[in-house]
Amino acid sequence: MMGLMQQQPLLISTLIKHAERHHGDAAVVSRRIEGDIHRYTWSEAAARARRVANALDGMELAPSERVATLAWNGYRHLELYFGVSGSGRVLHTINPRLLPEQIAWITNHAKDSVLCFDLTFLLIVQQIHAKCRSIRHYVALCDADRLPRDTGIPGLMSYEAWIDAQSDAYEWPSFDENAASSLCYTSGTTGDPKGALYSHRSTLLHAFATALPDAMSLSARDAVLPVVPMFHVNAWGLPYSAALAGCKLVFPGPALDGKSVYELIEGERVTFAAGVPTVWQMLLNHVKEKSLRFSTLARTVIGGAACPPAMIKSFREDYGVEVLHAWGMTEMSPVGTLCTLKNRQLGLPPAEQEAVRLKQGRALFGVDMKIADRDGHELPWDGKDQGNLLVKGPWVVREYFKGAGGDPLVNGWFPTGDVATIDSDGFMQITDRSKDVIKSGGEWISSIEIENIAMAHPAVAMAACIGVKHPKWDERPIVVVVKKAGATVTREELLKFFEGKTAKWQVPDDVVFVDAIPLGSTGKMLKAGLREMLNEYCLPSLRR
Ligand code: ADP
Secondary structure, eight states: OOOOSOOOOOOHHHHHHHHHHHHTTSEEEEEOTTSOEEEEEHHHHHHHHHHHHHHHHHTTOOTTOEEEEEOOSSHHHHHHHHHHHHTTOEEEEOOTTSOHHHHHHHHHHHTEEEEEEOGGGHHHHHHHGGGOSSOOEEEESSOGGGOOSSOOOTTOEEHHHHHHTSOSOOOOOOOOTTSEEEEEEOOOSSSSOOEEEEEHHHHHHHHHHHHSTTTTOOOTTOEEEEOSOTTTHHHHTHHHHHHHHTOEEEEOTTOOSHHHHHHHHHHTTOOEEEEOHHHHHHHHHHHHHTTOOOSSOOEEEEESSOOOHHHHHIIIIIHOOEEEEEEEOGGGSSEEEEOOOOHHHHTSOHHHHHHHHTSOBEEOTTOEEEEEOTTSOBOOSSSSOOEEEEEESTTSOSSOGGGTTSOOOBTTBEEEEEEEEEOTTOOEEEEEETTTOEEETTEEEOHHHHHHHHHTSTTEEEEEEEEEEETTTEEEEEEEEEEOTTOOOOHHHHHHHTTTTSOGGGSOSEEEEOSOOOBOTTSOBOHHHHHHHTTTOOOGGGOO
8 A cells, every 4th residue: 555645756946935934034145246235034045046956947947957056155156056956957066175177077077068167267277178078058157247358268158147138937847856966076186086966866865964963953933054065065965955944044155264254254154164174273263362252153063174172172062062073984975973972971071062062963864884804894883893884875885987087985885985883872983094094013003093182282283194104004093294383393293292192113113294275175184195205215213
């Protein structure tokens, strides 16, 4: 016997329809590339998204054709999120921090038909358009009177002129919820980038799950600031979950420095923000330096890289802001786990609670996870055994776009490339990426643990731990450190700082001070780049 409930596909257009009808007056505020603040409402966003859909129909774009973006977080990008996917095309967000040739490669691989870009990236588009074989239309995300002349970009038009010519009456089409909705390429630290192709169904289920109380706990009373870029895994799904919950949305545009982000948080009474640790470090530095307070910010999701314990502590204890440590990846839409305490843990002494908050957290409903040893045998959830982390669920990739890299699954599970422990309460903790873990004398040393200790030293601004070849131990850890401006600390002082904080054999063999640690296109430390930088390096014990 079948159930007798209505069949309604889970489509991205239903989110914008809901936001317009039930939260039409909620604000969407954006800092523009010109520096000024633009504000309107969800209902105006919905009307303009319908114009986008009509404009794409006008270009005779078939269902599933790709519309690419090179854009900051802002209202026009939001309209494309809904106008492109809602009308049955695929939104392909490209990370503008990639090299121009990588961007050209990606647009060709994705066979993008349209490219919409912020004028910040005009130079990139001028450099690559001749190589982008599939792109038929170029749209600059600007007013008609700001459209640059003589760019050499064929048929370049302004977004405002493009959608102004359209009606805002549009009937969102209904189709299979498994249809592709958006495309995001992994940053490709190893080999060519691979595309994760999300569906309407996966996007909606992810939005439901991330909005829940033990996840991001989004509500119509929240003002949400996605500092995480809309080109980085759909800003962790926030444009969708904010529409679902009816939140006010606040977009930072290109201004990600501490001062600009702080002003937006205070000015727009932001209650919830999300971003990678490097951005929050800039914010905390600004707030500390100027002795400021947060008057409305209550929660912040920090993920994409391990959040240093000192950051969680400072947000919580100095500023009363709850940090939700989260873990995920492009292949997971991206959220897999979030760290919110269970009732039992609220009764734990502060130090033990702190140790829990450091973990990457519990799996969302919809994500299953396990850890396995090298031979694929599942390991116990005892918080000690560490193994390769595998996941599955309706918003985890089954295969990459165009079958790149072959079948990624192992018996139906997606291997994340991360190494982790899981404790008996189900809290997962990443100890490393499998390629960064340091193998010393047959034992594994967590580079994240070493970095966390170094980062707790008051003179350290940034720390990266890498393994260096050793004839006896295979590898030994060293820690590469950027000092805070004006701070002093010696190699010996820093090594002493490790005493009692980790097992003796895990203490790094050396400290190397550098001016900067190379960062990747999503703001994460680039360990491969760092190893290259130090390829002449020799451990002190091996020097003659
Ligand atoms: P890429 O894999 O291309 O660098 P992703 O944004 O998909 O880009 O990164 C996913 C990876 O980032 C994860 O596999 C994990 O190694 C790391 N990561 C994400 N969140 C965390 C976190 N909270 N703690 C530690 N590592 C994290």
